[in-house]
Structures are given as C-alpha cells and as structure tokens.
Amino acid sequence: MAKGNINVSVENIFPLIKKFLYSDHEIFLRELISNATDATLKLKHLTSIGEATVAYGNPQIEVKIDKEGKKLHIIDQGLGMTATEVEKYINQVAFSGAEEFLDKYKDSAKDSGIIGHFGLGFYSAFMVAEKVEIITKSYKDEPAAHWICDGSPEFTLETADKTERGTEIILHIAEDSTEFLEEARIRELLLKYNKFMPIPIKFGTKEINDPDFTPKTTTDKDGKETTEPHKQITVDNIINNPNPAWTKTPADLEDADYSNFYRELYPMQFEEPLFHIHLNVDYPFNLTGILYFPKMTNDLNIQKDKIQLYQNQVFVTDNVEGIVPEFLTMLRGVIDSPDIPLNVSRSYLQADGAVKKISSYITRKVADKLKSLFNNNREDFEKKWDDIKIVIEYGMLSEEKFFDKADAFALYPTVDGKYYTYEELFNAIKAKQTDKDGKLVILYASNKEEQHSYIEAAKAKNYEVLLLDSPIVSHLMQKLESTKENITFSRVDADHIDNLIKTEDTKISKLSDEQKEALEGLLKDVIPAEKFMVQLEAMDSEATPFMITQPEFMRRMKE
Ligand code: ADP
Numbered sequence: 001m002a003k004g005n006i007n008v009s010v011e012n013i014f015p016l017i018k019k020f021l022y023s024d025h026e027i028f029l030r031e032l033i034s035n036a037t038d039a040t041l042k043l044k045h046l047t048s049i050g051e052a053t054v055a056y057g058n059p060q061i062e063v064k065i066d067k068e069g070k071k072l073h074i075i076d077q078g079l080g081m082t083a084t085e086v087e088k089y090i091n092q093v094a095f096s097g098a099e100e101f102l103d104k105y106k107d108s109a110k111d112s113g114i115i116g117h118f119g120l121g122f123y124s125a126f127m128v129a130e131k132v133e134i135i136t137k138s139y140k141d142e143p144a145a146h147w148i149c150d151g152s153p154e155f156t157l158e159t160a161d162k163t164e165r166g167t168e169i170i171l172h173i174a175e176d177s178t179e180f181l182e183e184a185r186i187r188e189l190l191l192k193y194n195k196f197m198p199i200p201i202k203f204g205t206k207e208i209n210d211p212d213f214t215p216k217t218t219t220d221k222d223g224k225e226t227t228e229p230h231k232q233i234t235v236d237n238i239i240n241n242p243n244p245a246w247t248k249t250p251a252d253l254e255d256a257d258y259s260n261f262y263r264e265l266y267p268m269q270f271e272e273p274l275f276h277i278h279l280n281v282d283y284p285f286n287l288t289g290i291l292y293f294p295k296m297t298n299d300l301n302i303q304k305d306k307i308q309l310y311q312n313q314v315f316v317t318d319n320v321e322g323i324v325p326e327f328l329t330m331l332r333g334v335i336d337s338p339d340i341p342l343n344v345s346r347s348y349l350q351a352d353g354a355v356k357k358i359s360s361y362i363t364r365k366v367a368d369k370l371k372s373l374f375n376n377n378r379e380d381f382e383k384k385w386d387d388i389k390i391v392i393e394y395g396m397l398s399e400e401k402f403f404d405k406a407d408a409f410a411l412y413p414t415v416d417g418k419y420y421t422y423e424e425l426f427n428a429i430k431a432k433q434t435d436k437d438g439k440l441v442i443l444y445a446s447n448k449e450e451q452h453s454y455i456e457a458a459k460a461k462n463y464e465v466l467l468l469d470s471p472i473v474s475h476l477m478q479k480l481e482s483t484k485e486n487i488t489f490s491r492v493d494a495d496h497i498d499n500l501i502k503t504e505d506t507k508i509s510k511l512s513d514e515q516k517e518a519l520e521g522l523l524k525d526v527i528p529a530e531k532f533m534v535q536l537e538a539m540d541s542e543a544t545p546f547m548i549t550q551p552e553f554m555r556r557m558k559e
Pocket residue numbers: 031035036038039076078079080081089090095096097098099115116117118119120121122123167
C-alpha cells in the first residue's frame with residue numbers, strides 16, 4: 001500500500017475548492033460523468049487506431065445511489081487507470097489528462113469529443129463528499145488500483161481486485177449535501193446536464209411492455225372478449241439521448257426530427273416552432289446547433305425556455321448573453337461549441353475574438369435562412385411575419401450587418417394586407433408620395449381602428465398606407481430615415497399630411513388663405529364631392545387656380 005501527499009503547493013486545497021472553484025455544487029456530477037465519458041471515448045479512440053486491442057463493446061455509464069451507505073457511485077467501462085496513472089492524473093491537481101491525451105493524439109483525436117481540459121473537474125467531488133474512493137482497472141494488463149482520500153492532502157493507494165475494465169468513483173456524501181442521495185435530485189441533475197451526452201447513462205431500471213410479447217385475446221362461450229395483460233420486462237433506465245439531432249447532418253434529418261427534438265429540449269412546449277436553423281461550422285471555430293424561431297408571445301419577459309449552451313454535448317448554461325447576439329436570445333434551441341471560453345467573465349467574453357466570430361456567424365446564418373424562406377415561399381413567409389417581425393426588427397436595429405441583409409426580406413405590410421419589401425414599397429410610391437423637397441413620404445398607421453378615417457382619406461387619394469404596429473417600429477423608422485436616402489415616415493393622422501405630399505406639381509401658393517377659403521366654399525357648392533376631386537392650385541399657371549379631377553376609384557364607383 002502506498003501513502004503519499006497530493007501534489008499541490010497550497011497547504012490544503014480542498015476547502016478552497018469547496019468554496020471557490022465552482023459556485024454551484026451540483027456540477028460535481030456533470031464533472032464526474034464528463035470524466036467517465038472521456039474515459040470511454042478515449043478507449044473508443046485507442047481501439048479504433050489499434051493502440052488498444054480490447055473489445056470496445058457497448059459501454060455505459062452507471063449512476064447508483066446507496067442511500068443507507070450514504071454513497072453515490074459513478075461507474076464507467078472506459079479505459080481505466082493503472083496505479084501509476086492514478087498517481088499521475090489524480091494526485092496532480094490541475095494537471096489535465098484530457099489535455100495531455102488530446103496533445104498526444106493531436107491529429108487523430110481532435111474530433112473525438114473529449115470534454116475535460118482544466119484538470120480540476122475531478123476535485124469538484126469534494127464539494128459534496130467527505131471521502132472519495134476510486135477503484136479502477138486499466139484496459140492494460142495491470143492490477144486494479146484503489147485510491148482513497150478524505151479531503152485532506154493525504155491519500156492512500158493500494159491494489160484492488162476489480163476485474164472488469166473501467167472506473168468506479170465512490171462519493172461518501174457529506175452531511176451538508178445529503179440532497180445528492182435523493183433519487184429525484186440526481187435525476188434532475190442528470191436531465192439538466194447530461195441529457196444529450198454521447199455515452200448512454202443508466203440510472204436505475206424501469207418496467208416496459210415486452211416488445212416480443214403480443215397479448216392474446218380470447219373469446220369465451222358468451223362471446224365476451226378478454227385480452228391478457230401485457231408482459232412487463234425490466235430494462236435499464238437510460239437517462240440520455242446519446243445522438244441528439246444537432247450532432248447529425250441536416251441531410252439526415254426530416255422536418256419531423258427537428259420538431260421531435262424541439263419537444264425533447266422543451267417537454268413543456270406544446271406550440272410548434274415556426275422554423276429551424278441548423279448551425280454547422282468547423283472552421284475557424286467549431287460550432288454546431290439548432291435554433292428555432294418560436295411563436296412570439298406578447299409578453300417577452302416570460303421566457304424561460306431559452307437557448308441552451310453545450311460543450312461537447314455537456315450542458316453548460318442557458319445564459320447565452322454575450323455569445324448569441326442579443327436579438328436572437330429570443331429564439332430557442334441549442335448551441336454546442338468547445339471553443340467558447342466559459343471560465344471568464346461575460347464582459348471579457350464579449351471582447352473575445354473567437355466569441356465575436358461565433359456571434360456574427362450565427363447572425364449571418366439566421367439572416368441567410370430568413371432570406372431563403374422568403375425566396376422559396378413568400379406566401380408562407382408573409383403568414384409568419386407577425387410572429388417573427390419583432391426579432392427581425394430588433395435585429396435590424398441592433399446589428400448593422402443584419403440590417404443590411406434584412407433589406408432583402410424585411411416586410412412592410414399595408415393596411416390592406418399587402419406585404420412590400422422596402423424596394424417594392426419604394427417603387428410603388430415614388431411617383432406619387434413625395435413632399436415639396438422631393439422627399440419620399442411613407443405613410444403608416446399604428447392602429448387600424450383608431451385611425452380608420454384617416455386611413456380611408458389617404459387611400460382615397462391613392463396613397464399607400466403601411467400598418468406598422470410593433471413596439472419597436474418607431475425606432476426602426478428612425479433608423480430607416482437615417483439610412484435610406486431622402487425618406488420620411490409620417491403617421492396617417494398627422495396634421496400636416498396634406499402639405500407634406502404634393503399630388504402633382506404643387507407650386508407656391510399665389511392665393512391668400514382667405515382667397516383659398518372663399519374659393520373652396522364656392523366650389524364645394526357646385527361640385528359633388530363624391531364624384532370629383534378638387535385640388536386648389538394644382539397647376540402651374542395663374543390661369544388655372546384649381547383643378548377638378550376624377551380619380552380612378554371614383555370612376556369605378558360610378559360604374
Ligand atoms: P480533466 O478532465 O480536465 O482532464 P479532471 O480533474 O476532471 O481533469 O480529471 C483528471 C484526470 O484524471 C483526467 O484527465 C483523467 O486522466 C483522469 N480520470 C478522471 N476520471 C477518470 C475516469 N473515470 N476514468 C479514467 N481516468 C479518469
């Protein structure tokens with residue numbers, strides 16, 4: 001039996017770990033399962049390159065509660081450790097075996113999905129345990145090792161008689177952490193952090209209907225049918241889906257797969273998402289994921305189903321602030337990237353070059369998707385507009401690049417339910433809606449009922465009236481006014497609307513206001529207003545102080 005001191009310079013690192021390493025004690029389980037997963041993936045890699053000659057099989061990770069013994073077991077069938085390796089990897093705090101492995105197998109293992117990298121994860125066990133045991137048997141032909149440490153820098157290491165390959169971690173749960181002996185609590189943690197991890201995780205067993213058994217139905221002499229009960233069998237309760245949709249290639253997925261995955265992510269969401277965006281990039285950074293556009297509810301504050309951030313299929317957080325552009329935090333889904341430095345503050349994150357690239361990649365993908373939806377099925381896009389406009393408008397306001405791209409698909413609906421792109425709108429009104437300075441005047445209503453009569457009046461003059469009613473549209477109008485050349489937005493009930501818009505070629509008035517009033521009164525008496533339109537000084541001639549026209553729509557009314 002060997003005895004020794006854990007190799008750290010600080011006198012007693014464990015109180016420090018307990019207090020400061022992670023603010024969240026519950027993540028110990030995530031760390032230990034990550035190590036078990038790494039151990040399994042390493043073995044997979046070594047067998048695949050022929051360096052380990054054992055059979056890989058169908059390895060699992062098991063989590064087991066021993067409530068009476070106050071112990072929690074995490075058992076894997078990975079590559080295991082020899083006594084020498086335990087000395088090397090466990091006793092050296094902050095030495096990452098995962099990093100060493102990736103270094104050694106640089107080229108072949110870069111896509112192996114190995115998680116660890118700080119060499120501190122294992123010690124998070126001491127946040128909840130007063131004593132930790134490791135019983136481990138390497139895939140190499142060496143005896144098993146048994147390491148015990150009670151949270152002081154001293155440990156013991158001896159041989160053990162474990163014969164099956166892999167590692168068992170035994171946590172003797174501390175008095176103040178007995179919550180982690182509760183089945184419901186552990187299940188909650190497994191579902192939160194490990195739901196999509198790549199190696200199956202067993203937690204207890206469950207009863208299911210035997211798939212090989214078909215219940216017989218018999219009819220007795222009175223013609224009454226009875227069906228025998230279904231045969232139940234006990235199977236492993238596998239807590240995770242090791243192959244979540246985002247890890248697959250889009251070509252292998254149907255629409256139904258995306259919608260099933262949405263339900264898997266948010267079991268309480270009954271509303272279907274409007275559409276999804278599959279993210280997949282491996283240069284200059286690694287990122288995969290699926291984003292969903294949900295139907296936006298009016299209350300933007302109530303949003304608990306957020307985008308989840310993963311690293312190599314391990315849940316990290318659902319606070320993606322700083323990583324995903326703010327206007328897209330209203331979306332749902334997953335992002336998985338090993339390249340996001342998460343041990344740093346959020347403000348640092350925003351300044352980090354890689355993270356900036358990730359953020360702009362996501363923005364671009366979302367814009368491209370919107371554009372292709374618009375191009376491929378405009379009618380459907382228009383139908384969805386009301387549900388997605390808030391995100392798009394917000395994006396146009398907050399991200400310059402998105403603003404530029406959105407020009408192609410941002411829609412401006414009219415009060416009559418027509419949808420214009422900016423360019424279409426421009427072409428539709430450029431000949432008829434300019435003010436005396438030649439500025440394009442875009443008329444809009446914010447409330448169809450309240451502004452009804454103004455809308456009708458404007459329509460009577462053959463003007464286009466947009467219906468812009470989203471909460472941030474006023475900001476967007478300002479933005480458009482400052483970006484597009486020579487345009488101004490004017491609400492349809494604004495007092496000065498008639499002065500703003502010249503009908504043909506309005507010239508400076510040569511009549512005084514009194515003269516105009518007198519003339520107007522006179523004309524009203526003789527010309528029926530429902531048939532003809534009178535425009536004072538519409539012509540460029542003193543000889544023609546007014547013009548009587550019969551617009552297209554009045555003509556039609558008569559017919
Ligand atoms: P990291 O995972 O960042 O490398 P950890 O502190 O979590 O650091 O683990 C330290 C090292 O201990 C791992 O890199 C690995 O070599 C070894 N180790 C931990 N758990 C296991 C396990 N279940 N099976 C095999 N090796 C393990």
